[in-house]
Amino acid sequence: MSGENQAKGNAQSSKKANCCQLTVDEVGLLKLKLTILAVLCVILGAFLVAFQVLSFMRVENAETERMLIEQKNRNDDLTKENTKLKTGLQETERMLIEQKNRNDDLTNEITKLKNELQGGKCADGWQYFDGSCYHFSTDTKNWTESRDACVTMGGHLVIINSQQELDFLNARREMGDGRSQRDFHWIGLTDAEEEGEWRWVDNTPLTDPKLVQPKHTVLTFVSAQYNSHSTQFHWFWGINQPDNYKEWGPQDCAMIFAGKLYDETCRSLKRICETKSCMAGV
Incomplete structure (x- = not known):
């Protein structure tokens, strides 16, 4: 009888020891999981931060691109206006040159007529x-x-x-x-x-x-x-x-x-x- 009790006691002690051993393993596994989870959280946070930064940069780039497009449009408008003014100036210069040539022709004609008229008023010499x-x-x-x-x-x-x-x-x-x-x-x-x-x-x-x-x-x-x-x-x-x-x-x-x-x-x-x-x- 005493031998059976001892055997039962040993079996229970062994079972308790096994239970304690499993608990330690589970704790280690739990720590590992927690560590992995923490790492994943850090990575996720980093991704979130990176995403926010990229989103901000995308918005900034979009605004910059919009401003560049607007500036380019203004430059194009100014270029067109400058071309228009230059064309107008060239046309004005052309008209002035033509008018000057006409004036010169008229002046020469008047001088010629005046000389002919005056020449007709006096004898030779x-x-x-x-x-x-x-x-x-x-x-x-x-x-x-x-x-x-x-x-x-x-x-x-x-x-x-x-x-x-x-x-x-x-x-x-x-x-x-x-x-x-x-x-x-x-x-x-x-x-x-x-x-x-x-x-x-x-x-x-x-x-x-x-x-x-x-x-x-x-x-x-x-x-x-x-x-x-x-x-x-x-x-x-x-x-x-x-x-x-x-x-x-x-x-x-x-x-x-x-x-x-x-x-x-x-x-x-x-x-x-x-x-x-x-x-x-x-």
Whole structure:
């Protein structure tokens, strides 16, 4: 009897030991499962974080792409507008060039017609200005011979009536045929009849205040002492003219030189003849 009880006790002890051993294994397995589960949770969390990051980046990229598309569209619009403006500018430049060419053609035509018209107003060898024709000689004669030569040609030694006419004569006198500012030309003015009483070849006295200047007055355009003679006038006479310098004889004849009038001995010089235009007033 005691032997059976002992055997039963041993069996129960062995069974309890086996139960304890299984519990340890289960605990280990449970820990393993928990570890795996924790790892899976971490991985899942990482995936979730990564997914959120990717989603955020996708949204950001989409917004950036949208902005880039909008900017590209704006750039395209600006490019089209720039092209349109450039085309318009080129068209405007083309029209301006065409208009300039038309203006140049009209100017040339007007000049041509004017030259033809003026050329028709004067005989060959004469130049037109303001209703009169002028001949600039290349040969030289004394004043009396020059006066007679102009009459023979149907005119007279030039009678100057204005600053504009004097400017015209001076400009033409210095052009072409070897003429230069050193050339002197007789004009139709003399005081041979009475010293100091200057008269034109048509016997009219020299009375224009811009032509008349007190004798022996040296003009200066900076000194106030000559205000009484009015420096506003552009004097026709040269400085200190007429002076009747008599070293080579009396200076009773007037010539034009460098845009001014000078008295001179009536020696041989070139001359300027004047006559009315055959189409005066046209």
